[in-house]
Amino acid sequence: MRLIAGLATSLLVLGLATGASAHAVLVSMEPGDGSILSQAPKSVQLRFNEAVTPAVVSLIDAEGRARDDATVSGVGETIVIGLPDQLPRGTQVVSYRVISEDGHPVAGSLVFSIGAPTGSAANTARAGPLNGLIWLVRFGVYLGLFAGVGGAFFACWIGHVRTGARLTAATLTLGLVSAVASLGGQGLDLLDLPVGGILTAAPWKAAALTSLFPSLLISAVAMIAAIAALRSEVTGTAAMLSALALAGVGLSLASSGHAASASPQWLTRPSMFLHGAGVAFWVGALAPLAAMAWQRTEGLLFVLQRFSRAAAPVVGLLVLTGLALAVMQLQGFADLIETKYGMILSIKITLVLLLLGLAALNRYRLTPRLARDPANTRPLLRSILAECIVVVGILAVVAGWRFTPPPRALAAAAVTPLAVHIHTDTAMFQVLVSPGKAGTNGFILQLMNGDGSPLPVREATLALSLPERGIEPLERKALLGADGYWRVRDVPIPMAGRWHLRIDALVTDFERITLEDEFDVPAP
Secondary structure, eight states: OOOHHHHHHHHHHHHOOOOOOOOOEEEEEEEEETTTEEEEEEEEEEESSOEEEEEEEEEETSSSEEOOEEEEEEEETTEEEESSSSSSSEEEEEEEEEEEETTEEEEEEEEEEEESSOOOOOOOOSSSHHHHHHHHHHHHHHIIIIIIIIIHHHHIIISOOOHHHHHHHHHHHHHHHHHHHHHHHHHHHHOOOGGGGGSHHHHHHHHTTTTTTHHHHHHHHHHHHHHHHOOOOOHHHHHHHHHHHHHHHHHHHHHHSHHHHSSSSSHHHHHHHHHHHHHHHHHHHHHHHHHHHHOOOOOOHHHHHHHHHHHHHHHHHHHHHHHHHHHOOOOTTTTHHHHHHHHHHHHHHHHHHHHOOOOHHHHIHHHHHHHOOTOOOOOHHHHHHHHHHHHHHHHHGGGGGOOOHHHHHHHHSSSEEEEEEEEEEEEEEEEEEEEEEEEEEEEEEEETTTTSOOOOOSSOOOOEEEETTEEEEEEEOOOEEEHHHHHEEEEEEEEOOEEEEEEEEEETEEEEEEEEEEEOOOOO
């Protein structure tokens, strides 16, 4: 009982410790990608749709040298990369890798030129087997959770036999090893290290700071509980342990990843919990049932009928929760064929329909046949083995979601406001203009000191003018929000053109900071 209480407490604490998360996408950058500047900027600023943590940032200058004198600072959803003085004229490449709130790395590069493009900047992409390793160990974790934990639950609650227990224990062991390797692979990906870097401490420390860590920890606790359930000689204890393990499957999947992080959280996280537990219930029964059919175990018909009755509502729940999660991730039906995430989902749906067809065949054709001839288990065995093959295909496909941001995240990147970055030794102002077209716009001002720290300001004023068309400055007072950003709403920008922007920040009664810049406003 102490073991059960300890495992239950661990799962509860780990579940409560995981927060809501999402997949970050880059929404703006300053200077713009591919821009040509007359002078070297003092910094590069990257803005994401959510808070991110910088992992690795590199700078390759126009002479092809990797510079280690760039500085990096992160403030919420903004990453500021301070550039060294005296960059050579030509094309520079800034590569970044940041940690999204859902634990996944987000990587990319920004190219800009000083004076004129030179084409000498190096490509920093690293090819290697890391993505394959990450996919493989993710697949191993899924086998441990669904076939392993689900198999232990089936043995303790449905089958009440040990047939197939060795295979179940093997998948649990595989799952535990894969969970550890998955954490290491995550760290390698975050820091952009080769596979050999897994022998160092850095990737493990980096991965431990992401939401994947508690998710994998919950997975490990669930698989350990399932192993304990298989080894327990006390029926009640084994049943409780396997039930806790099944709950751990749902909790693990609901604590991290794309689907669990979508909005609204009150729907997606419970849906992911129920979906994960339901998949484990169904998938976990296949290998033990196949073993029973292979060995012509006495009582196979009774166990099969008992499982079929219990599986019917579970399948309905899987369909409903799967549909809800898909709706939250997609922007429309076209995403099923126009995005990589949608194509993976389409393949999964096709395989699930095939699996449902096999399940229906088992229930309505092969189970009655088994009732008439209990000794003839071969047709049922072939059908269950076919289900196992389809399940392996589904898990292999779903493991590929690790590398594909969902359409909801891509849609956030499509709605990109104009970004204006003004940086001097004294102050640094970041201005976002939304929607960034001629018409009525909203302005968000982030006022900072030259080193990127918050700048305490008493009041801020925004002024816009279009000298080439004779439009004098339009001044508006900014209001300070609870999040520390200054906002100016409903600002009219009557026409497209190159507008002049001035921000006056009153620091004290005797000190005022004024920064100015220009930005291009496109037609609506």
